[in-house]
Amino acid sequence: MTALATPPVQTATPRARGGAGRRRAASFAIAGVLGVFVIAAIIAFITLDFSGVGFQKSIVSAQRFFARMVPLDFSDPGELVWLTLLTLAIVICGTVVAGILSVPVAYWAARNTSPHPSLQWVGRAITVLARSFPELILIIILATMFSLGSLPGILAIGLHSIGMVGKLFADAIEQIDEGPRTAIRAAGGTKFQQFASGILPQVTPSWIATILHRNDINLRASAILGYVGMPGLGYELSASIQRLDYKRAMAIALILFLLCVAMEIISMVIRKMVLRSGHTASAKPSVWERSRGAVMGWTALVVVVVSTFIAQPAWGDFLTIWTVLPERIASFFPLSTGDYTWAQALKMLWDTISIALAGTLIGVVLSSIIGSLAAENVAVSRAARSWARLGLLAVRGIPELILAIVLILVTGLGGSAAALALGIGTVGMLGKLLADSIEEVDPGPERALKAVGASRPQVYFSSTLPQASPAFIGHIFYALDANVRAATVLAVVGAGGVGQAMFNAAQLSQYNVVATFTLLVIGVVLIIEGIAVFLRKLLSY
Amino acid sequence: MANAHAVEIGGLTKLYGGTRALDGVSLTVEEGEIVVLLGLSGSGKSTLLRHINQLDLPTEGSVRVLGEDVATLRGKGLRSLRSRVGVVFQQFELVGSLSVLENVLTGSLARLRGPRLGTWMYPRELRTTALGHLERVGLAGREHQRADTLSGGQQQRVAIARALMQSPEILLADEPVASLDPESSQQVMDLIREIGRERGLTVICSLHQIELAMSWGDRLVGLRAGKVVLDTPTSGIDKASVMKIYSAVAPAASLESELEALQHASVGSIRAAAS
DSSP: OOGGGSOOOOOOOGGGTTHHHHHHHHHHHHHHHHHHHHHHHHHHHHHTOGGGSOHHHHHHHHHHHHHHHOSOOOOOHHHHHHHHHHHHHHHHHHHHHHHHHHHHHHHHHSTTTOSSHHHHHHHHHHHHHHHHSOHHHHHHHHHHHSOSSSHHHHHHHHHHHHHHHHHHHHHHHHTSOSHHHHHHHHTTOOHHHIIIIIIHHHHHHHHHHHHHHHHHHHHHHHHHHHTTTOSSHHHHHHHHHHTTOHHHHHHHHHHHHHHHHHHHHHHHHHHHHHHHGGGGOOSSOOHHHHHHHHHHHHHHHHHHHHHHHHHOOOTTHHHHHHHHHHHHHHHTOSOOOTTSOHHHHHHHHHHHHHHHHHHHHHHHHHHHHHHHHTSTTTOSSHHHHHHHHHHHHHHHHSOHHHHHHHHHHHHOOSHHHHHHHHHHHHHHHHHHHHHHHHHTSOHHHHHHHHHHTOOHHHHIIIIIHHHHHHHHHHHHHHHHHHHHHHHHHGGGGTOOSHHHHHHHHHHTTOHHHHHHHHHHHHHHHHHHHHHHHHHHHHHTO | OTTOOSEEEEEEEEEETTEEEEEEEEEEEOTTOEEEEEOOTTSSHHHHHHHHTTSSOOSEEEEEETTEEGGGOOHHHHHHHHHTEEEEOTTOOOOTTSBHHHHHHGGGGGGSOSOOOSGGGSOHHHHHHHHHHHHHTTOTTOTTSBGGGSOHHHHHHHHHHHHHHTOOSEEEEESTTTTSOHHHHHHHHHHHHHHHHHHTOEEEEEESOHHHHHHHOSEEEEEETTEEEEEEESTTOOHHHHHHHHHHHSOHHHHHHHHHHHHHHHHHHHHHHHO
16 A cells, blocks of 8 residues: 555666657568568469369369378277377487476576686577477487387477477576575575575476476377387388378378377376466365375376387497597588579578468468457357367467378378478467467557457457567567477478478488588577577567 | 446456455446545555446446446457546556657557557557647656656556556546555656546545545445445545444454454554655
């Protein structure tokens, strides 16, 4: 009740001076950058030639395809169960590797914990590079260093996932309340004690949530990693398709899909439990409330140990790898485009980018509608929201690879089918992210406009959308750079582009060519991320 | 309806779960009156205000505003009533990332069809009007700035300009200065009263500081635990008698702390006036 005695709300910044001109320049720049991307995406969309996805032709080939795929072949159920467990085990081990390694990386990368500015830079660089390095390329390279088995897969998943897990973890550390940590420092705690007691308790829930989220992504990616030899359902899927045994292939695809959806639901439930555990604490906690943390911790440990037993990584490889490592690294040089000219190489790069751009365009258009309807402050009714959320969940569960395989087989096309697959895949992820960021906007201004007498669409465009748009743009660029990597990788099922050249080179053991193309893809991803950072900065004016 | 009261509330009760936020409140406000709702947080001031433009629906009782039965209004009718009632919120509720001008313009949305994004989508004459309102609240020249780069007092004045955009007949203000420093508080309170007088608006403003309340309005309505415990013209009333009425209705147990809180708030505002 002493509101008047509290310090005044003074948010005026030096930026306010002469802000108008700078603001206008910033909005022109934003419009310019977005305009270039929209035009490029439209050009990509047109050049990919979706006319081939003709209705009649597709119907015919779809009929032919479905005739060859039913009845689904679920024979040898024991084998299927084993493959399912193995897939899960490898994915979980990989995610755990990333979860553990991301702690030191994030500790370095976060502004408020980094021991030294140069280490902060190193930490951030690790997350960016790991994120932009397609895991498929990682596994191809790792497979040449390790003996066959689950270890290359686990490491590929683990190293690539550090990018996302480490970044989100570092961001979470930067957003903590500094108070508890200062208190421990004031009480004479060491740096390590400050981190363990002042910071970790605040960020553990978001760390666990991120790891669970990443695990879902990795499970979907396992389909594609199987194509290059990682054991499990993905490998069986690729083998069946090569045998043209669509009955078996689609049976496995169905299992993978259900597995992904089930995993998504399980991790959603656990995430809710972890993130909300603080709110249910009562004066007299029940037995379950008191022991919940311990139960979840032990369960997680058991799951990890069992996964390790099932996956059986060849640990011994870590002893022998050092002898071949220098030679392997040497084989990446000198950089060369191999049998392709640079013009051809750049053309293939553009093909890949255009698949990604077109896919993102399809995804953005669909998901901005579905995502908005899935947000509770925009949805027409609770039921409509639930249906939209459920739809997004189901779409998210489909591994892009399976979508691409089905679409490529149905349409008989490469690039445009891949773009369509990416577009649909994007809806699942982007739609959810958009819905979440719409739900996170400050409801106050919405209420104010409701009080003004504005209609629902008016409230949406004048209050909800402007508040959510920085997050919107961030998510769209996130989708775009994920799609560039995915478009590269979809070459394994015939999407063409730069990925095709990589696989050809890998099969001929021309690792310097693989390295060159990988660097090109990483370059594109980094440029996109750079533009996203630049836009975020502009949006703050 | 001819000769209708601006606001006519009868036996209004509102339950949130088991909590009685409002308990049989009756209140009639005439056109052009400037009324202060006085009470501590949790006394039901905000809830009462929220019923006047149907941001909340009554559990029991009736709410008539500008001759309309508010609880029965839906869709277009409701939006049209809301457009006649301007609201100033405690937390300003501006869209921080939009310009000052666009925030003011959103006050005219009820008069326009379809969504708008960007000041250029509003008719030119509305933009001129908005600039006029900005000048009236003393923020001429700030129109292109991002709303969240303004100080709290300036943001609240933008919010007042937004309410003026509606050409309201009633102006509701819910603790409009609770988040402001003393100096801006005084400016904002003065501005609301001046504008109310200029335009002959019916103003209902909730406050928790006795001092401020007594010097500001024509009429003082005191709320306590969801009930009206005081309804008096401010002329000729002094702080002691207000305190006495509060003490007469408060149960002995909670009396002490509550009076202390009211006193404390008053001391705060005295300190504010002094500084």
